[in-house]
Amino acid sequence: MKAQDIMRRDLTSVEIDTPISEVIYLMEQSGLAALPVLDEEGVLVGMISERDIIRAALPGYLEMLHSASFLPSLNQLSRRLAEMAPQPVSEFMNREVISVHPEDEDLQIADTLIRHELKQLPVVDDAGHLVGVIRRIDLLYRLL
């Protein structure tokens, strides 16, 4: 089975200059936890996830402590999110995008998802245009 047989042909995405407030709004409305980021030509240039946004909004030292339990309240997070709201997604997105091609085989897709601990993989054509997304559950469903 190839990527094009498994992928969801859903192009829900944001553009590189989309403000973070709009990204959060779109994630909330669509129920998607991560979104592909496209340039003006529709070429995939990054991914932005809830995790990327939370990580950027929390203090940098938090990751070292592996816990947020010492935080007195979420006011700090809220303030930081308000600061981030008008900033473009390009400031916070993951630029090292791992993607697959529509012709790639299921074994390669499974390997990529597992090795990189990804929940979803964007599918791009030869020109780099987003043509679909494969979630872990899409692969599991097709293999069952």
Next chain:
Amino acid sequence: MILTVTLNPTLDKFYWVERLPRSLERVEEEILIRATKSDSSAGGKGINVSIFLACMGVETVAMGFLAGHTGQIILRDLLSRGATANFVWIEGENRTNVTILERGVEYHPVKIHEEGPRVPSRAVEIFLRKYRRMLRRAEYVVLGGALPPGIAPEFYRELVELARQAGVRPVVHAGGAALTAALAAGPYFIKPDVREVPQVAGLAARTEEEIIQAGKHAISQGVEICVISHHVTGDILITPEGVWDLEARVPLSKYKNLVGADDALVGGVLYRLVEGDGVLEAVKFGMAAAIASAEIEPKLCLAKPAIELEMEQVEVIRKEGG
């Protein structure tokens, strides 16, 4: 690739009943109607066209506005049919359009249509950015159906203009003020919806003569293909080359569900145009797709052999030119 735009998508809900009450004026507090069968599917004119095209093997991307739980159901159904989706998510809930079909008179259904969610200006801006980008990959763009609250009819004109600027052939599958506005920008192909308002750009389109005159007016605006239904089993094709009457000799009693038949027509025409057929042959196939869809309970007939068989029922009568 064929792009479709459905600004006000719907979840089409169908109920089949044995018999509807002849009158609602009863002394009882409620009227209970038990459905013998029900079905639901993603809908709205553009979405239906995309589903039809995807099932015919044509690459298609559906755009518009989705909202809420109903939006998720619409998206899931659309994706399951092989179409690509590129929607803008908005707050609220997409509409549900209910059709009640009584056994034996399915050609005369009872319909309840919701209004749909209001589209905020921020969402319109996002949509336009996506639309411009998708036009670069499209050959045709279908603008289909009713306008949601928050969007003026002139928006269709803007979408036609943007398509023309991008070298894409615009198809307008709508009626009323939206069609009138779009006509000013010269779409390539129109399928006016004359069910509620039998008019095309302010001109009456009730009788055959009126339909031909209205179609000729559209042609004078730059339209190259105009198809207008003048009754359930007949369409009139008006082009710069001539006028044709296409009639299907099918009794009304054979129709099981007319919802979506005109979308199958538009999808059928476009499918055959991209396959390289001439306009008359493409419209004949489109009409056969409409008839085949109307003869089955599901909204769209997606079986090519059944449509091709139906082509034998379509009689083409040249009225002028050609």
